[in-house]
Amino acid sequence: MSGDLAVPLIIGIAPSAAERRQLAELLGGTQAFLIVASVEQAREFLDAAVPRTAAPVTSGGAAGAAPTAPPEEARDDEPRRPPDLSVDSDRRVLRWLDREVDLTRLEHDFLHRLLGAPGQVWTYERLHQEVWGNEHLGRGSDIHSVVRRVRRKLAGLEATATIHSVRGVGFRLTPA
Known part of the structure; x- marks a missing residue:
């Protein structure tokens, strides 16, 4: 059906x-x-919904990474990267207006992901795969430690962006 419009689908995973x-x-x-x-x-649903002839597009080329859609033009109602x-x-620095702050490798890689898709929720699993290069195990204290440090650096720069926690799911970057 050529008249159908593609609608983005969010798949959430919650055990209870x-x-x-x-x-x-x-x-x-x-x-x-x-x-x-x-x-x-989720995999069963995707296997049933995605035609077998379509080659999956993966983010970062990591094995087991979630399929991602090609970038599209941002609509007016979609969150955008905070200006400046x-x-x-x-140089591995975070820049806000005329100020800069150094970032560790993990802070850089984490923030780089969030800035690349403002408003998008990044799951713990996906962040672990793309930033740490391994599977998410345990309680996520490593991710929370990086988030705390990045939040502190954003506040120190007085940037108009914040990292929101989506309880039990992950994080997203939004303009303040």
């Missing part, structure tokens, strides 16, 4: 019914979302 209800409340304004109890259920906030990857 209470977490699924909470995630549904968070995603309530989203045009289309699916909440499942496990990664296996950037990461200089050559």
Whole structure:
């Protein structure tokens, strides 16, 4: 059907019914979302929904990385990167207006991901795969430590951006 419009779909994973209800409340304004109890259920859905002839596009080329859509033009209602906030990857610094602060490798890689897709929720699993290069295990204290440091650096620069926690899911960058 050539008249069909593609609608972005968010797939949320929450093991308990209470977490699924909470995630549904968070995603309530989203045009289309699916909440499942496990990664296996999400994979089953994707296997059934995505034609076998389509080659999956993966982010960063990492094995097991989630498929990502090609970049599209931002709509007016989509969050945008805060103006004048950037990461200089050559010098590994965060720049806001005329101020800069040094970043560690993990801070740089974490913030680089979030700045590349403002408003997008990055799951713990995806962040671990793309920033640390391994699977997310345990309670996530390593991610939370990096988030604390980056938040402190953003506040020190008085940048108009913040990192929001999406409880039990991950993080996203939004203009303050």
